[in-house]
Amino acid sequence: GQAASKPMRDFWDRLEEVYERRQPGPYRKDHKNWLFYQWVSWNSDSYVQPNDELLGYTREDITFLDRCVSTAIPLAAKDSPGASFRMARLAEAWQFQRSLLVSFLEFYPASLDITVNSEKQRQAVLKRANHIAAIQRQRSTSLAQLRSHSHINPRISKTGFWSMGSAMSIFSHENALLDELCSAATRFDLETRGKPAATKFWNSLERTDSLRDAARTQLGMLGRAPTNQLVNGDFESGKMTGWTIDSGQVSVARGQGRGTGVAAAARPGGAATISQRIPVTPMGRYRLTAWGRYVTRPPATAVALDAMVEFFDGTRRISTEPTRCMLRTLDPADGWTRLRLTVSAPPRADAAVIKLRRTFTSGTTLWDDVTMEELRPGHRVKHGQLAETFDGKRLAPDTWTRMIPHGGIHPPSTMNGSLIMDTNGAHPIVSFAKFNDLVKHKGSGRYRLRLHTTAAPDPTGQGRPRIASFSLTNSQASVTRMLWYLYFTGPNRTQPMLSCFNDQAGTRVFTSSWNIKHLANRGQDIWCTMYFDPTEVTIFASASGYDESEKSLVCRYKHGLSNLAANGSIRLGFFKGPYRIDEVQLAHP
DSSP states (O other): OOTTHHHHHHHHHHHHHHHHHOOOOTTTTTSOSSOTTOOOTTOOSTTSOTTGGGTTOOHHHHHHHHHHHHHHHHHHHHHOHHHHHHHHHHHHHHHHHHHHHHIIIIITTSOSOOOOOSHHHHHHHHHHHHHHHHHHHHHHHHHHHHHTTTTTOTTTTSTTGGGGGTTOOHHHHHHHHHHHHHHHHHHHHHHHTOHHHHHHHHHTSOTTSTTHHHHHHHHHHHHSOOEEOOSSTTOTTSSOTTOEEEESEEEEEETOSGGGSEEEEEESSSOEEEEEEEEOOTTOEEEEEEEEEESSOOOTTOOOOEEEEEEEETTEEOOOSOOOEEOSOOOGGGOSEEEEEEEEOOTTOSEEEEEEEEOSOSSOEEEEEEEEEEEEOOOOOOTTOEEEOOOSSSOOTTTEEEOTTOOOSBOOEEETTEEETTOTTBOOEEESSOOTTTTSOOGGGSEEEEEEEEEOOOTTOSOOOOEEEEEEEOOSSSOOEEEEEEEOOBTTBSSOEEEEEEEETTEEEEEEEEEOGGGTTOOSEEEEEEEEOSSEEEEEEESSSOOOSGGGEEEEEEOOOSOTTTTSOOEEEEOOSSEEEEEEEEEOO
């Protein structure tokens, strides 16, 4: 809008100033590395310096840009609804970008070696930890807001969005710094107050506190010592046992390790990567530590030794916030240098692959004393069964999680034993439990889904359709799923209707709809039962409890799916909409 044009012109001019002040990089000498519109943070090749898009910014730029946006928002609100809407979307995008810049400018340069010797220092590290957690919350909130308008922000709303930033190294350091700050406070409490006081402090944080998740990690470490998940991380076996040499000339080097032991040496002749796969639990917290050293000086344009953690659902890699971490030196004179990153396993993960890499091709480099410690155990999920009545004060966080990559700020709320799927600002949900063998059983061993759902009130009074939507899905871009829409009766519909859409690896294999005639004029409160076998799905619906008699039969159809879990595990998900869920059960005998 016209009213907000002046501060927003200042906003865009400042961004142009930032680009103009950026200095040439090491690999193009007297020329800027990339044009202003080029995004290269997906590229971790030896000639691409990490976090390139964040270079050139200052804290003063962030303050200036903040002021432009905060000035423009009320001006746009006075202009027109369209101007206000556009300004709100831009503000969300700026908050997301701002979180990256703050992390790069404030957190990324910080050392992970933190000590606390006084109460004043303890308060200072907790304050800084709170600041980091608040920035992380800002990032996740603005990302969810952007994804709530996927038609405007299609790229950021893709399942694999984070792969476009996989070469960035700010996130893992940010997580490690947060944990190290909190651990420094814990160590001080243990030394001065004892374990009960330390435990009491972390337990005292409210669920809404920004540090609540970090508190769970501290409590996890107070309960037990971190356990190393890697095999032969010190290479003292004298072999590369446990490790896979993905590329390059890598072998053990005796007498060259830290303390004159054994190390893994990447020798001249190409880039080099070694990796090791370990099991993980969803939402578990893990810390990777490795020591690296340059025996010979790398090329002038080289990128430092790095490490990353890739998470998997079976054989399918999961797109996550980038985990890359780098040594902060290229100088052989610095000797052995520690690399450390901290990550949380995503909800779908059952395995992680730890990678240690050298992207340049010449010289000799060493790795030693590699550990991957479980700081906090994740959810112990019992797959193949789910039973939920939603009687708690809130959605059970160890049973349900956000359905990626949909928008929404928080989980749907519960009320009087029902899950309110049209809660304002809520995101869709999916179970932690997997059902990969959903269509592998026959007869009495079949999976059975029972679902009690009701139509939400229509606050507009205009007779808008009330629809429940749910799916057994892998939530991947190449989707395999069974998706259902259940249309309740209402002013414009006398019979409820069920629609089904089945996809195998992104290809539609079955679709149909059925009017539920036996529930005419009484389809606002529906009890569904579904049975799954290798070829068919059978569905019953009743208005008065679960009924599997012929009078309640809705349909029996060939689902057309040959390998339900071929490209990702199958979970039960519910989409946002004007309906309630009173009960859900999915299991087989």
